[in-house]
Amino acid sequence: xxxxxxxxxxxxxxxxxxxxxxxxxxxxxxxxxxxxxxxxxxxxxxxxxxxxxxxxxxxxxxxxxxxxxxxxxxxxxxxxxxxxxxxxxxxxxxxxxxxxxxxxxxxxxxxxxxxxxxxxxxxxxxxxxxxxxxxxxxxxxxxxxxxxxxxxxxxxxxxxxxxxxxxxxxxxxxxxxxxxxxxxxxxxxxxxxxxxxxxxxxxxxxxxxxxxxxxxxxxxxxxxxxxxxxxxxxxxxxxxxxxxxxxxxxxxxxxxxxxxxxxxxxxxxxxxxxxxxxxxxxxxxxxxxxxxxxxxxxxxxxxxxxxxxxxxxxxxxx
Amino acid sequence: xxxxxxxxxxxxxxxxxxxxxxxxxxxxxxxxxxxxxxxxxxxxxxxxxxxxxxxxxxxxxxxxxxxxxxxxxxxxxxxxxxxxxxxxxxxxxxxxxxxxxxxxxxxxxxxxxxxxxxxxxxxxxxxxxxxxxxxxxxxxxxxxxxxxxxxxxxxxxxxxxxxxxxxxxxxxxxxxxxxxxxxxxxxxxxxxxxxxxxxxxxxxxxxxxxxxxxxxxxxxxxxxxxxxxxxxxxxxxxxxxxxxxxxxxxxxxxxxxxxxxxxxxxxxxxxxxxxxxxxxxxxxxxxxxxxxxxxxxxxxxxxxxxxxxxxxxxxxxxxxxxxxxxxxxxxxxxxxxxxxxxxxxxxxxxxxxxxxxxxxxxxxxxxxxxxxxxxxxxxxxxxxxxxxxxxxxxxxxxxxxxxxxxxxxxxxxxxxxxxxxxxxxxxxxxxxxxxxxxxxxxxxxxxxxxxxxxxxxxxxxxxxxxxxxxxxxxxxxxxxxxxxxxxxxxxxxxxxxxxxxxxxxxxxxxxxxxxxxxxxxxxxxxxxxxxxxxxxx
Numbered sequence: 111x112x113x114x115x116x117x118x119x120x121x122x123x124x125x126x127x128x129x130x131x132x133x134x135x136x137x138x139x140x141x142x143x144x145x146x147x148x149x150x151x152x153x154x155x156x157x158x159x160x161x162x163x164x165x166x167x168x169x170x171x172x173x174x175x176x177x178x179x180x181x182x183x184x185x186x187x188x189x190x191x192x193x194x195x196x197x198x199x200x201x202x203x204x205x206x207x208x209x210x211x212x213x214x215x216x217x218x219x220x221x222x223x224x225x226x227x228x229x230x231x232x233x234x235x236x237x238x239x240x241x242x243x244x245x246x247x248x249x250x251x252x253x254x255x256x257x258x259x260x261x262x263x264x265x266x267x268x269x270x271x272x273x274x275x276x277x278x279x280x281x282x283x284x285x286x287x288x289x290x291x292x293x294x295x296x297x298x299x300x301x302x303x304x305x306x307x308x309x310x311x312x313x314x315x316x317x318x319x320x321x322x323x324x325x326x327x328x329x330x331x332x333x334x335x336x337x338x339x340x341x342x343x344x345x346x347x348x349x350x351x352x353x354x355x356x357x358x359x360x361x362x363x364x365x366x367x368x369x370x371x372x373x374x375x376x377x378x379x380x381x382x383x384x385x386x387x388x389x390x391x392x393x394x395x396x397x398x399x400x401x402x403x404x405x406x407x408x409x410x411x412x413x414x415x416x417x418x419x420x421x422x423x424x425x426x427x428x
Numbered sequence: 429x430x431x432x433x434x435x436x437x438x439x440x441x442x443x444x445x446x447x448x449x450x451x452x453x454x455x456x457x458x459x460x461x462x463x464x465x466x467x468x469x470x471x472x473x474x475x476x477x478x479x480x481x482x483x484x485x486x487x488x489x490x491x492x493x494x495x496x497x498x499x500x501x502x503x504x505x506x507x508x509x510x511x512x513x514x515x516x517x518x519x520x521x522x523x524x525x526x527x528x529x530x531x532x533x534x535x536x537x538x539x540x541x542x543x544x545x546x547x548x549x550x551x552x553x554x555x556x557x558x559x560x561x562x563x564x565x566x567x568x569x570x571x572x573x574x575x576x577x578x579x580x581x582x583x584x585x586x587x588x589x590x591x592x593x594x595x596x597x598x599x600x601x602x603x604x605x606x607x608x609x610x611x612x613x614x615x616x617x618x619x620x621x622x623x624x625x626x627x628x629x630x631x632x633x634x635x636x637x638x639x640x641x642x643x644x645x646x647x648x649x650x651x652x653x654x655x656x657x658x659x660x661x662x663x664x665x666x667x668x669x670x671x672x673x674x675x676x677x678x679x680x681x682x683x684x685x686x687x688x689x690x691x692x693x694x695x696x697x698x699x700x701x702x703x704x705x706x707x708x709x710x711x712x713x714x715x716x717x718x719x720x721x722x723x724x725x726x727x728x729x730x731x732x733x734x735x736x737x738x739x740x741x742x743x744x745x746x747x748x749x750x751x752x753x754x755x756x757x758x759x760x761x762x763x764x765x766x767x768x769x770x771x772x773x774x775x776x777x778x779x780x781x782x783x784x785x786x787x788x789x790x791x792x793x794x795x796x797x798x799x800x801x802x803x804x805x806x807x808x809x810x811x812x813x814x815x816x817x818x819x820x821x822x823x824x825x826x827x828x829x830x831x832x833x834x835x836x837x838x839x840x841x842x843x844x845x846x847x848x849x850x851x852x853x854x855x856x857x858x859x860x861x862x863x864x865x866x867x868x869x870x871x872x873x874x875x876x877x878x879x880x881x882x883x884x885x886x887x888x889x890x891x892x893x894x895x896x897x898x899x900x901x902x903x904x905x906x907x908x909x910x911x912x913x914x915x916x917x918x919x920x921x922x923x924x925x926x927x928x929x930x931x932x933x934x935x936x937x938x939x940x941x942x943x944x945x946x947x948x949x950x951x952x953x954x955x956x957x958x959x960x961x962x963x964x965x
Contacts, residue, residue, distance in 0.1 A: 162867050188870040201868035205886040215872035218882065263872065 113138035113303055114159075114271060117170025121154050121163060128154050130327040131169075136305065141297055143306045143314035146324030147350070152307045155324075156273050159305070160195050161188035175270055189218075194264030196277040200256045202248035208235075208259055209244040215267045234262045237296065254285045261293065265300070272297060274306040278313060290317055311351055315339060323347050342368075358405045365404075372410035372424050380423035383408060385416050399424070431786055431800065439807050439844050442818035443661075449654040449821055458655040464637070468659065471616050471633040474547055474626070478554025479562075479611035483604055485555070485712065486562035491592065492705045493563075494570035495578075504709065509965045511717050512560030513948055515905025517620035517922060518941040521929060522720035523553055524624055525727055525938065531736040533723045538715070545629035553625050554615040556716045560965075561614060562607035569603040570596070588698060606674040613667035616660065617811035619908035624929070634660045635813045639911065642817075654821065657814040668809040672802070721945075728939040750939035761940060764924040771835050771918075772903040775842040776850075776896050782843070783851040783895065787858050788880070797855050804848040812908035815841055820912065833915035841909045846902060850895040857891035858884075894959030897951050905948060 112135035121129040129151045136142050144152040157163040159172065164185055171181035179186045203211055209231060216227045235241045238258040248256060257277060264272060274293070278286040294317050297304045308314050314321050315335040322332040323346075331338065331347045339351055345366060348354035352368045359365065383399035386407050395415060398407040399422070408424065416422060458464050493505060511519055526534040527544040542548035577599070578591050586594065597604075622633040632640070634656055641653045726742075727735050728750045734742040754761045786804070790797035807815065819841050823831040831837035865887065869879040885892070907922035914923045921944050928937035952965060 160867075160871050162870070187875075188867075189873045189875055191871075192873075193871060195868070195871045197864045197868060199862055199864055201862065201864035203865055203868070203883060203887070205883075205889070214869075214874075214882075218869075218875075218878050219873040263868075267873070 112136060113140075113175055114305075115171070115173045116155070116159075117172070118168070119155065119158060119172065120166040120169045121151070121158060122166055128327050129158070129165075132327065132329055134322065134329065136303060138303055139301045141294065141304045141306070141317065141319045143308060143318035143321050144324060145308055145311065145314040145321055145350075147309060149326070150324040151327040152309075152324050153275060156195075156275055156305065156307050159271070160193055160273055161186060161191055192267060192270050193273060194267065194269035194271070195273045196257070196260045196264050196275065198276045198279060200248075200260040200277075200280075202251075202256050202259055204248050206247075207244065208240065208246050208248075208251070211248070211259055212262045212266050215263065219267070221267075230266060231262075234266045237265065238262045238292075253281050254289060257281065257289055258292075261296075265296070265302075268300075269302070272302045272304040274304065276308055277306075279308070279310070286313070293317070315351070323350060353409075355409045357408065359403060360405065362405075367408070367426060369409045369411055371427050372408065373427065374412055374414065375423045375425045378423060380425040381408075382421055383424055385418050385420050385422065388416065388418060431782070431789060432803070435803060435807075435844075438819075438840050439810075439815075442815075442822040443810075445822040445826075446654050446657060446814070446818040449651070450658055454651050454655050455658075458652050459659075463632075464656070467632045467634055467637045467656075470547060470550075470626070470631055471635075471660075471663075474550040474554055474622075474631075474633060475612045475615035477548075477551035478558065478615045479608045481552065481555025482558040482562045482611040483566075483607045485559050486607065487566050487597075487600065487604060488705075489559075489709065490563050490567040490570055491596065492702070494567045495575070496702065498702075506965060507713055507718075508563060508709075509560045511557050512564075513901065513952055513965060514717075514721075514945050515620070515907065515922065515948075516557050516618055517624065517907050517925060517929075518724075518905070518945055519557055519717065519720070520553060520621045520624035521925070521934075521937060521941055522717070522724040523549075525934065526720040526723045528628075531733075533727070533735050533739075534719055538719065543629075544625060545631070547626075547631050550622060550626045550631055550633075553621050554611075554618065557618075557621060558611040558614050559716070562611055565607045565610065566600060566603050569600060573599060588701065602674045606671050609667040609670040609674075613664050613671075613809060616664060617813070617908070619813060619911060620926075623926070635811065635908065638813045638817065642912070650821075653817055657811075657817045660811050661814045664809060664811050664814075668806070671809075672805075724938050725942055728935060728942055732935040750935040751943070754936050754939045754943070758936065760919060760924050760927075761921075764919045764921045767835070767918060768904050768920045768922075771839050771920075772842070772900050775839050775846070775903055776900040778839075778843050779847050779850045779899050780892055780896050782847055783854045784892070786851055787854065787884075790855075794859065797859070801848070801852060801855060804851050807844040808846070808848040810845075812841075812845060812906075813912065815845060816909040816912035833917070835918040838910060838913040838918060838920075841913055842903050842906065845906075845909065846899045849902065850899045853898065854888065854891050854895050857888055861887055890959040894955045897955035897958075901948050901951050901955075904951075905944065 114134075114136040116132065116134040118131045118133065119129050120127065120131050128149075132151075132155070134142075134155075144155060146152045154163060158165050158180070161179065165172070165180055167182060169181070171184075172179045174191070177186075178184055179191060203214070206214065212234060213227050213231045216222070216230060221227065222230070231244075232241060235244065238261055240255065240258050240262060243251065243255065248259070251259065257280075260277070277293070278290055281289065290313060296302075306314070306317060318335060320332060321335045321338055323330045323338070325346055330350075331343050333343075338347060342348035342352055342354070345354070348366060348368060352370065355367050355369055357365050357367060381401055381403055383401040385397055386400050387398045389396045391411075394411050394413045397410055397412065397416065399410065400407050410424060489508060493501070493508075523544060524532075526532050527540050527549075529535070529543060529545060532544070540549070540552070542552070544553075573596075577595060616633070617635065618633075619635045619639065622631070622636040623639070625631075626633060627636055638653050638656050638660070641649050641656060643649070723735070729746050729748070730742040731745055731747065731749070734745060756762075786800045787797075790800050819837050820832060823829050823837055825832070831840070866879050866883060869883045870876075874882060904920075905922060906920070907926060910920045910923050911926060914920060921940065925937050925940050925944070928934075928940065956965075
């Protein structure tokens with residue numbers, strides 16, 4: 111039996127269905143990413159799990175570790191669920207300092223005396239490397255530090271489930287990568303079952319054990335990130351995850367290509383293409399190449415620098 | 429329901445009761461009388477001209493305050509808002525002392541181009557009193573405009589005057605109409621200014637007419653007053669409707685730039701126009717209130733009548749006798765100060781509790797909060813004289829409840845009239861807080877009540893304490909309702925000043941006005957300090 115089970119989850123806002131009878135099973139200790147575009151319903155799933163939204167009446171049960179969180183008339187209020195949630199804007203309470211922000215869940219639930227609370231908070235702050243800044247307020251912290259406070263607050267109660275709502279979206283690229291790795295390490299170390307909501311493909315691909323791709327309130331596909339990236343089972347997943355390119359040949363037949371599957375062939379074999387444009391991406395180049403077989407230019411990537419108007423030969427491997 | 433039922437009992441029911449006191453025969457009798465027609469016309473003219481003056485002056489000043497930055501700007505802004513902080517009757521009495529035709533201390537050296545006790549004089553004082561109201565509205569609107577709109581016009585070749593005429597003023601038009609409507613509503617509802625400035629030369633307005641009719645007493649007074657109150661209520665309604673309509677329209681067309689509060693236009697204001705602005709600012713403030721208040725303060729420090737007879741030579745006879753008298757010898761003053769503070773405090777505290785209850789009821793639902801805003805705004809828009817009269821006709825024992833001649837009736841009226849003033853900033857502060865802060869509380873184990881006590885109230889602390897002072901200030905300076913609702917056992921500072929003025933004891937009235945002014949300025953600074961500048965002026 112799975113650790114978290116979501117059955118037929120539906121949610122409608124003002125007659126607009128946002129979630130349409132969605133099923134999801136999560137194993138204990140698993141790191142699952144919910145990936146989708148805006149309006150795909152990923153944050154709504156998280157809010158239904160947290161108890162911040164009530165699922166529609168016809169929804170099936172949401173069960174966590176054998177406990178029913180919501181089903182029909184059963185609705186466990188958010189404060190009883192023992193979940194950790196990192197909000198997109200971190201939601202650091204401005205009137206409390208860093209220490210008190212993290213201690214808040216322990217204080218409202220009256221977990222132990224003040225010495226025990228202090229010990230627990232310090233342990234968690236050490237885990238996220240913030241033990242030096244305990245007296246600071248939210249506005250005195252950088253974006254990365256605020257993110258770590260939010261994470262510490264979510265971890266302090268040893269939650270049954272950790273929910274992350276686009277926690278890295280407000281950070282710069284370097285910090286995003288650094289904190290992403292830190293989150294992954296921490297959840298593994300603590301054996302936490304985690305659900306990450308994100309619209310960033312690379313974030314979902316790099317952090318999760320399993321990736322769930324959402325499309326307008328339904329699960330489009332799910333699986334291991336490598337599998338989905340290399341062999342996207344549906345057209346939507348190919349476009350969303352692998353930037354698949356739709357190209358028409360001269361007979362107006364439509365074909366879908368994954369840009370990463372094109373490679374340059376030496377020795378005059380394959381399709382001859384002329385480089386139309388080149389963009390430097392850091393570790394590689396992105397090219398658009400004109401050719402005689404297809405009506406639109408082919409998109410491909412290569413670490414090799416090729417000059418504009420130069421002719422190369424490409425091969426496509428399924 | 430917890431909010432609607434008290435409003436029904438204490439506002440809508442009394443208004444209905446007031447209407448039921450009106451019969452067609454009385455309406456005909458009152459409306460056809462020439463004195464009423466004259467008062468109605470004078471109300472319209474003085475209210476309209478005063479509102480026009482307020483809007484024109486306010487727009488000119490707001491143009492600079494919202495778009496430029498300079499050293500001492502905050503102080504200048506506070507000076508501009510002083511007439512708003514000071515009760516109308518203090519301003520009116522300072523004008524009487526300065527420019528009354530017989531003994532005005534400024535009349536000889538700085539005469540007004542019109543007689544003070546006239547329709548023009550009345551309009552002028554209305555205008556001066558409500559410049560800050562229009563200023564706050566227009567300044568806020570200009571601040572919300574994207575400075576790039578003006579920069580684009582200048583880059584397209586428009587001069588600063590063309591930019592003002594073709595871009596800024598058309599964009600501001602809804603706020604100007606809204607400001608005019610608001611000032612007009614305040615002018616026609618005012619009691620103190622017509623009583624001090626209009627009444628001596630029989631330039632009566634409708635509010636003063638209600639007072640006069642009630643003073644007549646007897647059955648005739650009690651039957652005619654509701655008719656006049658009804659007319660006043662009806663002509664104040666369009667202003668409220670226009671304001672609400674324009675505000676809704678403005679919300680649809682708000683232009684928000686990347687940096688909405690950036691004062692990007694400052695570099696576009698020429699040095700010459702800034703110097704002219706400064707000259708206009710200081711000269712207008714001198715005439716509007718600085719010199720009259722200086723004369724008022726000075727008159728309280730010298731023997732009565734000395735300033736009029738000997739001018740500045742009186743400074744050799746400086747004495748604190750008037751202050752000693754009102755503070756330590758006149759028992760009425762001591763009682764009034766204590767009464768005003770206690771009952772004003774009770775009303776302000778109740779208003780804060782009502783506002784918090786409304787926030788709880790409204791939760792984070794913007795539509796629901798807007799509805800509550802609207803239902804609190806109706807009593808605020810209702811002229812004080814109408815509200816007071818409605819309370820009197822309803823709670824004078826007819827339904828087994830007799831609150832007349834008790835402090836309770838005034839406290840209830842203060843609460844009804846001023847709740848909107850506290851709820852609005854509190855609501856805005858509440859809506860500015862990200863709902864995730866409250867949701868985080870729930871997720872991390874706090875119950876709904878714990879979220880209130882441990883998250884919402886501490887975060888809103890500044891707005892709550894500031895809001896308390898924000899309603900206490902106008903309640904302390906309230907006169908229109910107090911004059912109708914106070915009784916021998918319940919006197920406020922305002923009514924005592926009114927009586928002292930009535931008994932021609934100008935020195936004592938002036939001294940008490942100065943003390944009230946200082947008290948209000950102190951409370952305003954306290955509100956600003958507590959709210960870290962978010963509440964107060």
